Amino acid sequence: MSASTDQTFDVVVIGAGAVGENTAERAGRTGLSVAVVEDALVGGECSYWACMPSKALLRPGAALAAARGVPGVAEMLTGELDPAPVLARRDTFTSHWHDDSQVSWLEGAGITLIRGRARFTGPRTMTVTAPADGDGSPLTTTVTARHAVILATGSTPVVPAIDGLDPSEVWTSREATSVTDVPASLAIVGGGVVAVEMATALTDLGTRVTVVARGDRLLTSSEPFAGEAVAAALTDLGVDIRLGTEVTRATATGETGTRTATRLHLSDGSTVVVEKVLVATGRRPATTDIGLDAVGLDPEKPLAVDDAMEVLVEPDGAGTGWLFAAGDVTGRAATTHQGKYEGRVAGDVVAARFGPEGARGPGPGGPDAPDARTRERSAARWSQFRASADHRAVPQVVFTRPEVSSVGLTEQQARDAGLAIRTIRYDLASVAGASLVSDDYAGTAQLIVTTDTRVIVGATFVGPDAAELLHAATIAVVGEVPLDRLWHAVPAYPTVSEVWLRLLEEAGL
Structure with missing residues (x-):
């Protein structure tokens, strides 16, 4: 038999990852009661x-490579990483x-x-099923949100069907990290961010890696x-890269x-024999x-x-009035930092719209209902929260060696959008600060600038620690x-930031 209980909160967040945690904290700032539902690990x-385990795996190799680029230190290094x-x-x-x-x-x-x-059973209502302590009988809770539900369920890996390859035996990013x-x-299998980061990390640990990508280059969404x-x-x-x-x-x-192996047959007629297969195809x-079908x-x-x-009933259609979403589940921008940004927006909107002074208040005509002036002030407040950065200022870092950091539009994306642009590129190795970082420093910096307004709409940096150059570009794009x-923003000397x-x-200033 199963046991059941009923619980009601002002706001319910489904998903307790980084996005859900941020969303829940912001939603409760005006005093709303908030619950988070999670069926795995909180976080x-x-x-x-x-993010965290992959970068922890990548950092030792990056530190070793950086040390090898500095005479006086390089001579002291005699081995490889200890896994x-x-x-x-x-x-x-x-x-x-x-x-x-x-x-x-x-x-x-x-x-x-x-x-x-x-699992939704109707608007603002869901059942939550979890194993109970003791005999293991399922515990079912009916959870109701008085005002809003925010979905932060993230994303799941796509594992394509490959003849002869058992999906339960392949690695996804979870097994790799x-x-x-x-x-x-x-x-x-794949040529995107997970593929190149894990190729770097596992090679550092002594694995012989082959990358099989159907595109004509790696990181096809980048420059x-x-x-x-x-x-x-x-x-x-x-x-070994097979494009x-x-x-x-x-x-x-x-x-x-002493280990089992798999032979992969490739479309070019070649084969690869490996112990493990990591699928990183999105x-x-x-x-x-x-x-979701229960709510239309x-x-x-x-x-x-x-x-x-706010979730729309149809794309570009009316909102549901109560259901919100943030992070990967929206399909807008699949990075943790961007998802947390969307979560802050969603949480702030819900807190302002449904809080004690919210435009929609605790209920029409109730003793605590806000007056018209309060509703007007609150409506103006929550209407200011908009995830505009998702459209033109999404930052991303690929923690390979070299690192790749970018924000905004690529050159091709800008041209496809009909913008009149100029591309400005500079060799990072020519900057004095770069040569101090490493004798063999190599990298490239690029800006995409509109020719009419002369503002930056995209930037890409490739090189050691290129991630540290990104936020200045993000501020320039957003602002x-x-x-x-x-x-007039003078970069310190001698730093790599002097590339600005x-x-x-190069732009003529």
Whole structure:
């Protein structure tokens, strides 16, 4: 038998990853009661299987490469990375896959955690099912939101069907970032961010890596020179890169040494024999199996939202009035930092719209209903929160060697949008600060500038620690700062940031 309970809150957030946590905290700022529903670890993908563990795996190799670029230090280095301490350090960043500290944070913020899988039964109402303590009978909770539900369920990896390859045996990013037994050989199917980062990290740990990508270059959503630089660096590390190629089928080969192996047959007629296969062919919004059909939405599609993150019944149609979404589940921008930004917008909108002084108040005609002036003031307040950065100022970093950081539009995207632009590019190695970082420093900086307003609409940096150059570009793009004003933002000398002065000189200032 199953036990059941009923709970009601002002706001319910489904998903307790980084996006959901931020959303819940912001939603409760005006005194609304908030609950978060989570069926896995509080902290989500970023904390345990994505951002944190992947960067923890990548950092030791980057530190070693940086040291090798400095005479006087390079001569002291006699070996390669030791996988055991690298993995042990990674484990500390994932809290050994325990979420106690994150649960404590929720409790400290006054947010109620409900463990289990949520499924809508109607507007603002859902059932949450979780195993009960003791005999294991399921515990079902009916959870109702008085005002709003915010979806922050993230995304799931896409695993294409490959003849002969058991989906349960392949790695996704989760298995790669939580690896404990480093394989001798690995094939990575895909050429995007996960593919190139994990190719770097696993090669650093001693794995022989082959990358199989059907595109004609890596990082196809970035500037071409960025993908080319990463491909060249991976090749120098010993990674075998097969572009314009797909896996057509897989066959078992029995044993190689003491481990089983798989032979991948490629579309160019060649084969690759590896111990493990990592599929990194993208992710899809996690919209299935949460009962979206019960509220009139298609569970097979990303959730269409407006810039206040309110879910639309139809794309460009009317909002639901109560359902919001943030992060990967919307299909707008699949990065943790952008998802947290959307979560802050959604949480602020809900807090202002439905809080004690909200425009919609606690109910029409009730004793605590706000007066007309309060409603007008609150409506003006929550209408200011809009996720405008999702359209023109999305920042992203690829933590390979070299790093790739970018914000805004690529050159091709700007031209496709009909903008009249000028591309300004500069060799980072020519900046004095770069030569101090490393004798073999190599990199490129590029700005996309409109020819009429002379503002930056896109920027890409490729090189060691290129991520540290990104936020200045993000501010310039978001602020629409004209080049002649940026000329007065003097970069410190000698730093790599001096490239900003050189780029402006290239622009004629």
